[in-house]
Amino acid sequence: FKEQKQAMSENNKQQALVIEGSTVLPNRVGMAPGMLVEQDGKRIALMPGPPKEMNPMAEEELLPLLMQENGTIFSEQLKFAGIGESRVETELLDLIDNQSNPTIEPLAGSHEVKIRVTASGPDEATCKSLIKPIRTEILNRIGDYYFGSDETTIEQATLEKVPGTFAIYDGVTSGEVYSKLKEDDKVDKLRGMLVDDVIFVEQDLDIKTRLKSGAEQVRKLYQTDIGVALLHEEDEVYLGVRTEDDFKIEAFTMTQKRNLIKHRTPNYVYIRLINMFS
Known part of the structure; x- marks a missing residue:
């Protein structure tokens, strides 16, 4: 004061x-x-x-x-996105039921799930050795949704994995998928975004053609290595990624109730970009 x-x-x-x-x-x-x-x-x-x-x-x-x-208590917090807490618990139920040292604790986060694995022992090295096989088994089961541990954010993990500059064409989150990434973009990998509009992409085309056109538009406009496009039809969200010599599409279902399609979609997109470029 x-x-x-x-x-x-x-x-x-x-x-x-x-x-x-x-x-x-x-x-x-x-x-x-x-x-x-x-x-x-x-x-x-x-x-x-x-x-x-x-x-x-x-x-x-x-x-x-x-x-x-x-003695020593040591924890590692594994972080996952694109998967619900109930699904995580179902996949790991036998490990949770038989836990002793280390312990396994699922924790719900904001559109992500965390699993805290905690071991006790005489020193940190012993604790880490106890955690290692449990960590490996968890990732064997749900590793497709894993993006990092402890202080790592999904935005940081995404920016680290995308191999070059990129821009986003967004017809789903009204710019949220861009703004969340940009907050952690320390090296200016993410160059810009456009919100889906008829002035950029014709709306009467089929979804895959619109997706490709949007990705190509932002890639050309911002002169980036990669163009990313997001569009949806009802509850189905489409992610298109345009690189120099390839175009990939992935899709996932996301309810439009309570505006969840806008706020949940970013993490579902990020985990797919992480896996795509891993």
Whole structure:
């Protein structure tokens, strides 16, 4: 508050209160500190509720503190897109039912699924060796939907896999598939986009012809290595990818209810681009 030349309110002061005798856990991204309290041989961790504050505090402050006394706890979070949480649990049910060390915990995210695999042991190397065979088995079953681990985002993974500059012709997400990628585009791989319109592509053509035309339009307009086009007919979404000497089409079903076709489609497109160029 002093650095920003603002007055601290009484409510802000209350956020700084800690229990006497507790171990204070610093909050690097927010206001309220965490605490580790010992009482009657039990330990209680108190942390802020927002995930963007709680998660880094748990990983960077709480877990290292606990590991100092109880060996090492190490986790890898595998991330998947284009597959639902219930499907993931069905595919991995026997592994989940028979888990011990490491443990397997499916977690629902925003249009993606995460699987946290956690092992305990005397050191990090031992934990990683325990995780490795479980990780391999998980990817053997649902690896087509895997895009990265831990801090990797699907946008970062997509930009890394696409082998050159590209542009997008979008008739599905009103630019969302472009804007999400562009936020992580540090080297200007993604050069531009057009929203589907009759001035660019004739609407009375069949879907595959329109798709190819859209991909070629943006590739030529933005002078990129690759042109990507998205169109849909009812609940069927079509992805077309135009390279120098090839044109590929993939399709998937996406409900239009509650505008899900707009918000879910980007991750379904990204995972297909990742697989296409892997």
